[in-house]
Amino acid sequence: MGKGEQTRQAILDEAFSMASRIGVGALSIGVLAERTRMSKSGLFAHFGSKEELQLAVLRESQARFAEVVLRPALRLPRGLGRLRAMVINWLDWTRAVNLPGGCVINAAALEFDDQPGPLRDEVKNSLLALRRTLAETVAKAVETGELRPDIDIEQFVFELNGIYQATQQNRRLFSDPDADRRALAAFDRLVRDHAVIPQKE
Amino acid sequence: MGKGEQTRQAILDEAFSMASRIGVGALSIGVLAERTRMSKSGLFAHFGSKEELQLAVLRESQARFAEVVLRPALRLPRGLGRLRAMVINWLDWTRAVNLPGGCVINAAALEFDDQPGPLRDEVKNSLLALRRTLAETVAKAVETGELRPDIDIEQFVFELNGIYQATQQNRRLFSDPDADRRALAAFDRLVRDHAVIPQKE
DNA sequence: GACTTTATAGAACGATCGTTCGTTAGTGTC
DNA sequence: GACACTAACGAACGATCGTTCTATAAAGTC
Numbered sequence: 001m002g003k004g005e006q007t008r009q010a011i012l013d014e015a016f017s018m019a020s021r022i023g024v025g026a027l028s029i030g031v032l033a034e035r036t037r038m039s040k041s042g043l044f045a046h047f048g049s050k051e052e053l054q055l056a057v058l059r060e061s062q063a064r065f066a067e068v069v070l071r072p073a074l075r076l077p078r079g080l081g082r083l084r085a086m087v088i089n090w091l092d093w094t095r096a097v098n099l100p101g102g103c104v105i106n107a108a109a110l111e112f113d114d115q116p117g118p119l120r121d122e123v124k125n126s127l128l129a130l131r132r133t134l135a136e137t138v139a140k141a142v143e144t145g146e147l148r149p150d151i152d153i154e155q156f157v158f159e160l161n162g163i164y165q166a167t168q169q170n171r172r173l174f175s176d177p178d179a180d181r182r183a184l185a186a187f188d189r190l191v192r193d194h195a196v197i198p199q200k201e
Numbered sequence: 202m203g204k205g206e207q208t209r210q211a212i213l214d215e216a217f218s219m220a221s222r223i224g225v226g227a228l229s230i231g232v233l234a235e236r237t238r239m240s241k242s243g244l245f246a247h248f249g250s251k252e253e254l255q256l257a258v259l260r261e262s263q264a265r266f267a268e269v270v271l272r273p274a275l276r277l278p279r280g281l282g283r284l285r286a287m288v289i290n291w292l293d294w295t296r297a298v299n300l301p302g303g304c305v306i307n308a309a310a311l312e313f314d315d316q317p318g319p320l321r322d323e324v325k326n327s328l329l330a331l332r333r334t335l336a337e338t339v340a341k342a343v344e345t346g347e348l349r350p351d352i353d354i355e356q357f358v359f360e361l362n363g364i365y366q367a368t369q370q371n372r373r374l375f376s377d378p379d380a381d382r383r384a385l386a387a388f389d390r391l392v393r394d395h396a397v398i399p400q401k402e
Numbered sequence: 403g404a405c406t407t408t409a410t411a412g413a414a415c416g417a418t419c420g421t422t423c424g425t426t427a428g429t430g431t432c
Numbered sequence: 433g434a435c436a437c438t439a440a441c442g443a444a445c446g447a448t449c450g451t452t453c454t455a456t457a458a459a460g461t462c
Contacts, residue, residue: 002459004408004409007409007410021315023312025224026227029451030449039410039412041411041412041413045409050450050451101315106311107312109374111308113373114222114302114303115222127370127374127375154379158383161366162360162364162367166359166360166362169328169362169366172315173310173325174328174329182356182359186360186363203438204429205438208439230420231420239441240441240442241420241421241441242423243440245421245422246439247439250421251420404462405460405461405462406459406460408458410457411455411456412453412455412456414452414453414454415452416449416450417450417451418449418450420445421445422443422444422445423442423445425441426439426441427438427439428438429436431435431436431437
């Protein structure tokens with residue numbers, strides 16, 4: 001890795017953590033330069049524009065997500081176990097990757113959802129990709145015979161996302177110590193309602 | 202209503218709609234003055250500080266929410282019907298109140314969840330109040346004998362919030378026409394799983 | 403070690419930020 | 433019609449914004 005690539009990565013690291021706290025939109029080149037002990041212009045040269053920097057942060061986030069959440073889960077045998085692992089990784093991946101301020105992309109989704117442009121597109125594609133992966137994982141739990149073949153997979157993913165969002169809000173805004181437990185309870189109910197063998201409780 | 206109060210309200214209207222699109226944090230006094238055809242200083246005088254303006258927007262949002270979502274539902278007889286009405290009002294209250302960019306407070310929750318200060322506190326209190334109202338409404342559906350007496354009400358509200366968040370993301374970011382249907386499906390499943398008489402499908 | 407390429411710094415740009423000040427215009431009261 | 437009070441303005445403040453230059457220092461290549 002050349003010198004340039006190295007500092008670029010260092011900048012990105014700092015930008016990543018900063019964006020997690022204040023949002024991608026509120027990133028400032030001046031402040032970022034201060035934190036990385038560089039000149040504004042020196043830092044700027046690595047990206048060419050603020051928007052490009054923001055995009056880089058979003059891509060960085062996506063890459064780490066794939067590394068920390070998806071990859072480990074996809075190494076497990078397909079089926080409910082893999083799905084469950086993926087969801088659990090997802091629920092607290094921001095801890096695993098040292099993101100003090102929560103998922104950058106998820107926050108950006110609300111920030112840019114009605115501001116057309118490259119940033120919004122990047123966010124959209126990221127989240128769309130995640131949904132596809134989740135959908136495939138659910139589909140495979142159908143193939144293994146653990147989930148019913150007639151389930152609405154889109155609906156299933158929709159509800160998974162709901163669980164994630166609710167968990168994040170409880171954890172981050174309300175510091176709720178029960179957030180994890182609630183998330184798992186919701187997930188279990190979701191699975192139970194779509195399992196092949198209906199289990200009375 | 203005096204002249205001052207009148208323009209203050211006009212400013213707030215514009216700020217409200219603007220904040221819904223770009224976020225409370227990105228509000229700018231200069232831009233806001235332009236849009237309301239006032240001078241920056243004239244506008245500024247009504248609030249004294251930017252933060253006070255932002256707080257006013259959050260309070261405005263809370264007031265409208267109570268008016269449009271809670272009040273109509275609370276006039277219905279207590280029980281599942283009221284709960285359902287409340288949730289339905291909640292799900293698209295931003296349309297009813299002409300908020301092109303989605304709920305201001307909900308967006309602010311993600312924006313400020315790790316930035317301590319008055320804004321965060323205001324958001325937190327708003328959402329906490331909503332949760333309390335929802336919890337009471339659920340509790341009354343237990344009293345009427347429609348929901349089981351042993352249910353975990355906090356968990357129920359947790360999942361309601363998940364449904365809301367998922368619906369908003371599907372609608373706003375992905376322009377999903379099925380968002381409403383999915384939300385109702387999730388709500389019905391939630392109710393069914395906690396109803397007094399377990400209904401096989 | 404000379405040479406080319408890359409990386410960083412420094413200074414300045416015009417624009418916008420939130421805020422302050424002094425002043426003018428408008429409104430309501432006696 | 434004089435008076436007090438409120439509402440709005442215009443100009444300016446210092447700070448910061450993203451960006452563009454030009455120049456210097458470092459790294460990589462032969």
